[in-house]
Amino acid sequence: MASVLLIILLTLGGVGLYLAMPGGRLHAARAALILLIGAAAALVALVLPMAGAQAERIWFTLLALIGLLAALRMITHRKPVYSALYFILVIIATSGLLILTQATFLAAALLIIYAGAILVTYVFVIMLAQQAGGSAPYDQRAREPFVGVVTGFILLAVLTLRLARGEGQPFAMIATDPERTLGSITLVGTHLLTQYVIGIEITGVVLLAAMVGAIAIARRRATAGQGEVD
Amino acid sequence: MLAAYLLVGGALFTLGLVGFVTRRNLIIMFLCTELMFQGIVINLVAFGRYPLDGQPTLDGQVFSLFLLAVAAAEAALGLALVVLLYRYKGTLDVDAWKLLRDE
Numbered sequence: 001m002a003s004v005l006l007i008i009l010l011t012l013g014g015v016g017l018y019l020a021m022p023g024g025r026l027h028a029a030r031a032a033l034i035l036l037i038g039a040a041a042a043l044v045a046l047v048l049p050m051a052g053a054q055a056e057r058i059w060f061t062l063l064a065l066i067g068l069l070a071a072l073r074m075i076t077h078r079k080p081v082y083s084a085l086y087f088i089l090v091i092i093a094t095s096g097l098l099i100l101t102q103a104t105f106l107a108a109a110l111l112i113i114y115a116g117a118i119l120v121t122y123v124f125v126i127m128l129a130q131q132a133g134g135s136a137p138y139d140q141r142a143r144e145p146f147v148g149v150v151t152g153f154i155l156l157a158v159l160t161l162r163l164a165r166g167e168g169q170p171f172a173m174i175a176t177d178p179e180r181t182l183g184s185i186t187l188v189g190t191h192l193l194t195q196y197v198i199g200i201e202i203t204g205v206v207l208l209a210a211m212v213g214a215i216a217i218a219r220r221r222a223t224a225g226q227g228e229v230d
Numbered sequence: 231m232l233a234a235y236l237l238v239g240g241a242l243f244t245l246g247l248v249g250f251v252t253r254r255n256l257i258i259m260f261l262c263t264e265l266m267f268q269g270i271v272i273n274l275v276a277f278g279r280y281p282l283d284g285q286p287t288l289d290g291q292v293f294s295l296f297l298l299a300v301a302a303a304e305a306a307l308g309l310a311l312v313v314l315l316y317r318y319k320g321t322l323d324v325d326a327w328k329l330l331r332d333e
Contacts, residue, residue, distance in 0.1 A: 006237075013241075017245075017248065021252060046234075046237075047234050050231060050233075050234060051231075052231045056231065057231075060231070060234060060235075064234070064238045067238065067242065067268075068238065068241055068242070068245070071241075071242055071245045071246070071265055071268075072245060074249070074261070074265065075245055075246070075248060075249030075252070075253065075258070075262060075265070080255055080257055080258055083258055083261055084261060087261055087264065087265065090242070090265065090268060091268065094242075094268050094271065094272060097235070097238070097272055098271070098272075098275055101235070101275050101276060101278075101279040101280075102279065103275045103278075103279070103290075103291050103294075105291075106271075106275065106291045106294055106295065109295065109298060110271070110294075110298065113298050113301075113302060114264070114298075114301075117302065118264065118301065118302060118305045121305055121306070121309055122257065122260070122261060122305070122309065125257060125309045125312060125313060126257055128313065128316075129257070129312070129313065129316040129322055130322075136255070136321070136322065136323070138254040138255060138321070138322070138323040138324075138325070139253075139254070139255055139258075141254075142252040142253065142254070143251075143252055143253070143254050143325075144251070144252060145252050147251075148248045148251040148252040149248055149252075151247070151248070151251065152244040152245070152247055152248035152251075155244055155247065156240055156241060156244040159236075159240045160236075160237055160240055163233050163236055163237065164233070187288060188288060188291055188292065188295075191288045191289075191291075191292055192292055192295065195292075196292050196296075199292075199296055203296055203299045203300075206299065206300065206303055207299060207302070207303055209303075210302075210303030210304075210306050210307050211306070213307050213310075214306045214307055214310045217307070217310040217311060217314055218310050218313070218314075220314060
């Protein structure tokens with residue numbers, strides 16, 4: 001049952017994604033919308049009967065639908081600024097999913113770092129580098145959408161069908177201790193600064209190297225149309 | 231619920247992959263790598279919350295924090311490179327740099 005629903009979900013999602021790719025005809029968008037609604041219904045039918053708390057399943061379904069549809073719109077939208085804004089929606093949905101798994105500190109960090117810092121940099125670069133007058137011709141047409149969608153479909157089918165056919169009851173919830181609160185800032189901080197303290201130091205070196213590298217790249221002078229750098 | 235989280239994480243990763251392959255805008259291609267990171271974060275945290283055996287651990291969340299740091303470094307370097315490439319050619323079209331590919 002789960003395998004059938006998964007195949008329906010993947011097929012409808014794949015065809016919908018192909019039709020929604022930029023470069024298609026106008027009426028393809030409407031067909032893509034219908035197919036994606038079908039895929040969303042398949043996802044709901046797949047997740048809702050699972051074991052586990054009912055509130056978690058409902059919130060999970062809602063956040064997963066928002067995240068996946070925003071991700072799909074992000075990679076198919078013709079205007080880069082809208083892609084960046086849809087990615088913020090993906091981050092918010094991801095943070096919600098992390099809160100569902102009790103990773104509250106990580107959810108806050110994800111919102112602050114991604115939506116607050118990284119996405120601002122992206123939007124800044126988009127505004128810096130975007131030509132005036134609407135979307136550029138290279139945003140109007142996708143490159144080999146059929147091959148790309150088929151590649152993604154095969155990858156996801158192999159991954160998830162293996163998941164559905166796994167041993168035991170993979171779609172059932174494994175019994176965990178609900179009283180234990182994971183992911184509070186005290187627990188994560190203690191874990192981070194005792195067991196992974198070497199990793200923290202190495203991360204600091206990586207950030208320093210990235211900062212020096214970014215400054216070195218930004219200091220170069222480029223003249224348009226030439227391959228020479230001073 | 232573990233399988234559901236893995237499904238969503240895998241789907242986000244695959245959408246990022248498809249976007250990276252099919253879009254031709256340099257900035258969108260970098261955004262798609264960030265989308266793949268989101269899928270990986272969901273997978274890591276779900277494995278930490280619903281482990282296949284034993285009690286839940288915090289390792290997945292700690293790995294995700296390291297991933298956030300690497301993603302920030304990657305965004306800074308990648309966007310600096312994108313701005314530099316844009317100043318060379320005056321376009322964000324990735325096909326403008328197809329001489330880099332072996333033909």
